[in-house]
Amino acid sequence: MKKINTPLVENEIKKLSAGQEVALSGIIYTARDQAHKRLIQALTTGKSLSFDLKGAVIYYCGPTQRPKGKIIGACGPTTSRRMDEFTPALLKAGLKGMIGKGGRSKEIRTAIKRFKAVYFLAPAGCGALLSKYVKKARPYAFAELGPEAIYKLKVKEFPLIVGIDYKGRSVINEPF
Amino acid sequence: MIRTISAQKITGTVADLCLKANLVLRPDMLLLLEAAHSRESNKKAKKALEMIIRNARIAKREKLAICQDTGMPVVFLELGNGVRIKGDLKKAINKGVEKGYKKGYLRSSIVADALSRGKAGYTPAVIHTDIVRGDKLKIAFLVKGFGCENKSALRMFNPTVEPGQIKRFIVEAVKKAGADACPPYVVGVGIGGTADYACLLAKKALLRRIYAKRSTLNAKLESSLLREINKLNIGPMGLGGRATCLAVKILTYPTHIAGLPVAVNLNCHALRSAVATI
Structure with missing residues (x-):
């Protein structure tokens, strides 16, 4: 299985093709619906973002509470499509990788190609299993959003599949 | 004969159901997944099914939620007409959800107002009640991910x-x-x-x-x-x-x-x- 690290650089992204299995290590940031809304508000009002988007990877995830003695609770991917409306602006600002589940709109496939980024699929509905690949986790921004806050995660060999590669090719046969 | 069931009893039962449903995959579902895994010939799909089965085992063993989306709690009641509830039925159920979800470190996914959203909590559950003959209360708890x-x-x-x-x-x-x-x-x-x-x-x-x-x-x-x-x-x-x-x-x-x-x-x-x- 191909091993890759964050932050993602274009050279490495170009070696990935749709359907390929990869093991991702490094820092990823969770962000789902409300966090995306806030990130976009910050971008449009020119406020500084809570983290550097250049080469960053966002994980569409809202984990359960951390059980005692564990690093994180169940932490599988949420439906990516809900984030489609926010994604092009983030890609424009330097975001390079996204992790989620399910398909993306045609517009996103085009934007991924344009900005030479990559979209990964995480094993959907496998939150307990995925928690084993998280080595560190802490709330990072918008803590008041609870499970929807941005968490900074350090992951080791997080098991993924390239969902959409930098050429805009999708492993999922999109009906739309 | 009228049989009395206390609100506390209902709360305790619902709390247990929250944990059972969220941490232990239904045996019939596990059987279906195993059957699907054994007949799958697409290698990638087979591997994905294997991970789903492994996930269920880890969740059960380590008392972790099967999925981080611990759902909107949906409760189906079959309430016997010979039962008298001592206390408030809906409150008892929601209290049980609070208790179970807290104990299981499950996710607070319910916003109090669908339009203004706000901070997420565990409740209220969606509750459906059928009045039936008898002196028992049957509670079915469904974890519905969105x-x-x-x-x-x-x-x-x-x-x-x-x-x-x-x-x-x-x-x-x-x-x-x-x-x-x-x-x-x-x-x-x-x-x-x-x-x-x-x-x-x-x-x-x-x-x-x-x-x-x-x-x-x-x-x-x-x-x-x-x-x-x-x-x-x-x-x-x-x-x-x-x-x-x-x-x-x-x-x-x-x-x-x-x-x-x-x-x-x-x-x-x-x-x-x-x-x-x-």
């Missing part, structure tokens, strides 16, 4: 519709969900009643044990839909293969001469429910 709930569909058909059109609508609902809602799915279908009642039936269908007996007519339609849906080649994570759907469950009800409501309620491969009778 990845799949968002893909629900309702269509009010004409009474003269051909059965083929109904089938096409159901298959299309799954096709539209695609890989977004965690296939392989269990597809709940409600046919008849009114618009709201068909939706309720579709959800209730998910509670049925997969191998439970049903009418020959429904069984025939279920297996024909299962075959059709599995031709879609969506598969686990959208990677293709034979397992797009694990089971179709249909519930029907009489309806009006002018209509034929059909509702689809999809569930992900982590169909989580638990039942107790007090």
